[in-house]
Amino acid sequence: MENLQGLLEQAPVFVATYGLKLLAAIVIFVVGKYFAGVFKRLTDKLMTNRGIDKTVASFVANLVWGLVFVFTVIAALGQIGVQTASLVAVIGAAGLAVGLALQGSLSNFAAGVLMVIFRPCRVGDFVEAAGVAGVVDEITIFSTKLRTGDNKTIIAPNSAMMDGTIVNYSAQENRRVDLVIGVGYTSDIAKTKQVISAVLDNNQYVLKDPAYTVALGELADCSINFVVRPWVKTSDYWPAHFELLEQIKNALDEASIEIPFPQMDLNVKELPAQ
Structure with a gap:
């Protein structure tokens, strides 16, 4: 009976001492959990408004919520007298171990976030x-x-x-098609340029602005090489490339302008009689 009476006498002191701390810990936990949800929704909204992929936005928002929630739990435990220093050390060691184990995955995740942000x-x-x-x-x-x-x-x-x-290759609206057209050394330079320019003027893919370029680029071993550089829509690059090669070949043939190819001249001299 004396022990019970002593406990009853100490109850008000215990409640006054620890009850307020427990109440403060509960308030910290409730408020912290509420703000964790607020930060989560705010992060998700900001990233979504910037056009960031929904999967990445959701992952980052959940990560923010987890960090705020862990900080809230640690603060609440510290309020009721729990030694949080060792708890923080354990959490830090566990985080380091997980980070080392998932090093490759984390680097891929970080790179994925950068790709979504910088596009x-x-x-x-x-x-x-x-x-x-x-x-x-x-x-x-x-x-x-x-x-x-x-x-x-x-x-x-x-x-x-x-x-x-x-x-x-798709980042810009327009793209340049770079062609090298070789003709024989006996070909007329001005006429060749005129024939090629006529093909570019009438091609359905070639843009008027920026203007195309047709110029003598190289005096090669077996041919005179012209650089042909028209501009086309990026989506039309390969159709324009193939069609221009065919049209230029046909136009040069019609103009009797030779397109050289590797060949060898063999001269046989008459051997002296034995």
Whole structure:
């Protein structure tokens, strides 16, 4: 009875001492959890408004929520007297171990976030990166899916994409077609330029602005080489390339302008009689 009476006498002191701390810890937890949700929604909204991929936005928003929630739990435990220094050390060690185990995946994720933010390429672009070339079909948080010209699917890690040079052939509205046309040394230079220019003027893909270039580029071993550089819409590059080669060949043939090819002249001398 005396022990019970002593406990009852100490109850108000215990409640006054620890009850307020417990109440403060509960308030910290509730408020912290509320703000974690606010930060999560705000992060997701900001990233979505900037056009960042929904998967990446959701992942980052959940990561922000987790960080705020962990900080809230640590603060609440510290309020009721729990030694949080060792807890923080354990969490830090665990985070370091997980980070080392997932080093490759984390680097791919970081590269994926950078790709979504800085947009070096978009879905539908034809790019050359990580030693491969193809049309971008999908950009995820860890990898990029490319489709080659012969319809093969290539999955390239985002870290490999960002660590090297990305050549985006679809980034600009217009693109220049670079052709080299060789004619024989007996050909008239002015006439050849006129024939090629007429083909470019009448081609359906060649743009008027920027203007095309037809110029003598090289006096080669067996031919006079002209550089032919018309501008076309990026989406028309390959149709224009193939069609121009065919049309220029036909036009030169009609104008009786020779297109040389490698050949060898063999002169046989009469041997002296034995």
